[in-house]
Amino acid sequence: MSGPLHPADAASAALLTDLYELTMAAAYMADGNHGRATFELWVRDLGEHRNFLVAAGLDDALRYLEGLRFEGEALAYLRSLGRFSAEALEFLAGLRFTGEVWAMPEGTIAFAGEPLLRVTAPIIEAQLAETFLINTVGFHTLIASKAARVTLAAGEKDWVDFGARRAHGADAALGAARSAWLAGAAATSLVLAGHRFGIPVTGTMAHSYVLSHPSESEAFLAFARTFPEDAVLLIDTFDTVAGARVAVAAARELAAEGIRVAGVRLDSGDMAMLAREVRRILDEAGFPDIRILASGGLDEHSVAALAAAAPIDGFGVGTRLATGGDEPSLDAVYKLVQDASGPRMKTSTGKATLPGVKQVHRIEEHGKVFGDTIALADEAGVAGWPLLRQAMAGGRRLDPPEPLTAGRERCRAGLASLPEPLRSLEVKAEAPVRVSDELRALARRLGEAHPPAAELH
């Protein structure tokens, strides 16, 4: 009953929230608390295999904030719960997002603890957006960060997103394809992502297509005759090496008709060994131009190993990309850092936060990231350029949505600027992030008011 088959409207978006955002809104309202507050969204910890993030999801976040309103059906449902006073419902009916947003543009390389996005607004508006913002920025950033690792692994070789069938629903398939392309994929198999975002679409054939013909040979011939420019033949339905010989025979027959086979795809077995054998068969038959593509359970580690050791020209990465694979979630949080009374921090065990409205400054040396400083936004004299840019004022976007190609180029440049320890797919490097003295002093002052003061990160 979810999914792209249901009219998605403002009512759906407004209710895409945890109930507590609404009960807190009602409580703030009852208290007459309409003071301005700032919330920041960051990822607390990247897990043991990640050294960096690629910020993504900002476009969806801004779209949500611009469109936020409680109307008709949504209000009627909230009324039906019997929890909200008439005044609270009336207040929600009139609510619009009127605040400002600062954020890292999509494709920016970021590290743990750095605010990716910051919202300043009357506290009810800022609080209400929590669930949606964590959901959207967290998911897109998760997949873009994973995709960037695959891009690093593939090096000079191409890789494409094959994740649609294993993503968590239709929306996730679309979002994953978008984030994958943002972070370096050459194409996607998902047609809707091509339509919506202009991403190149690609594809080969399924085992069922081979099985539905009297023989592998007839399947290959029929497919290539329908797509004479770019047919990629799936050769592992029965036996990969035998399938390569069948592909060669078909390619010879097709060549006589002026049809060119573009590639073959391996989808099972020992890929490195099979790729070498298939390459030998293709080369000996006089088809050095037929490319070898590999797919099937790949992730950044297997892509790196195969890219280094096997004559594979391109990779299809699906499940482990579109679900996040070994890390299916980010530890993303959205926390109050300042309100009308000043900077705020929480000191819960292991979950302490840094207080105050912040900016992140980056320094590069010789084209490589040297280090970031998390500082107070109004702190003077911090070296480096600011990563958070203002995206919204008075509830409106300052600029039209940027083309996805801009984020893609930003990510490409960002990955090129990552120095060696941070590029590693295996070794956990120390994040090149420091907290400014002024911010650290503020945290210490506030922490002393609430022992046990917790670690600062």
Place this chain on the structure above:
Amino acid sequence: MSGPLHPADAASAALLTDLYELTMAAAYMADGNHGRATFELWVRDLGEHRNFLVAAGLDDALRYLEGLRFEGEALAYLRSLGRFSAEALEFLAGLRFTGEVWAMPEGTIAFAGEPLLRVTAPIIEAQLAETFLINTVGFHTLIASKAARVTLAAGEKDWVDFGARRAHGADAALGAARSAWLAGAAATSLVLAGHRFGIPVTGTMAHSYVLSHPSESEAFLAFARTFPEDAVLLIDTFDTVAGARVAVAAARELAAEGIRVAGVRLDSGDMAMLAREVRRILDEAGFPDIRILASGGLDEHSVAALAAAAPIDGFGVGTRLATGGDEPSLDAVYKLVQDASGPRMKTSTGKATLPGVKQVHRIEEHGKVFGDTIALADEAGVAGWPLLRQAMAGGRRLDPPEPLTAGRERCRAGLASLPEPLRSLEVKAEAPVRVSDELRALARRLGEAHPPAAELH
């Protein structure tokens, strides 16, 4: 640019497909292949920690098939790719799903290798649906199966879905809430899931709410006065034990006003130890009715441990439920098993399939699952009742969508019927599934035609 903010329409659903489904359709069309074919959808392997599945996602799957059509924008986009002939595009414009579907009703307990859903239709229609069906049935079944494990872990205690912020986009948040409730959650925090599916919604307060008041005490009092029936106070913003004492003082003050505090929530630290200490504080203060709720990084294993050892009354399970946690995807496949020429099977190394149109039969003894038999659909004399029911004929549903409560009750009964080894959250039990002699003989005959014949599963 994805998500619930975009008008979701038939064009989006039709393009929610891998490109190769469309190129194969074009190739079948060019060949004049409109023969009927049967595809089955199953999960190959459950991974090392899973013993069963809970089938889910059927309603979305049927809705998609009923609505499948290529129109306006979608056709224009496909035309723009320059890959499809005018005839192919014309064919797609007229295409509707006209086939039949058999499936396990939502909430049915299933095992690896068992078809959850079977489609019989002209081969182009059946093939085209692959990406969407694997995506939807796979995702919903993944989360329902995970949720069922949490339900087993919680035993007599309640648990609720807190996963919205960590699910993979808006659609996934909604789907996860639905699947969680299907498989035994008592409620969800996601308001949209309450609205769409009638699931009870629940929630407490965030740390930001506490931080935005001059003191924890003032936050608790303000919140409870706004929600005098069911306030749950979050007590770990600074220090959980101190927070419990503040909650007790607030509860005393509120009691004098006729307001009752319903519960307290712990969200960090050593939950078992803290719950015992908090319970003691509440009891000694004369509040034995204030419930203790726990949340924060929980999964079925920690819920089981806490349910057994700590005075916790309810659990909020978020990230590790809504993302699948340790298993963020199912190894779900959708394979051709029969076409106009008869039964089909693939013999790829490690990925071999069972041929022919199948049915699954279940036997129970003394109210417990004894075993399932996967047999050919037209096989006579197989013991047990059939799990796959016809859901669609001639492209139309046979019955109106069943209420979600029916699936929830089916799942409840199914979990109660699971015998001990299969209920284990830790120990991998052997799946109680056999393949009928007739089906095994057919697979052997077909496998001999394509050595190396692969294992049968």
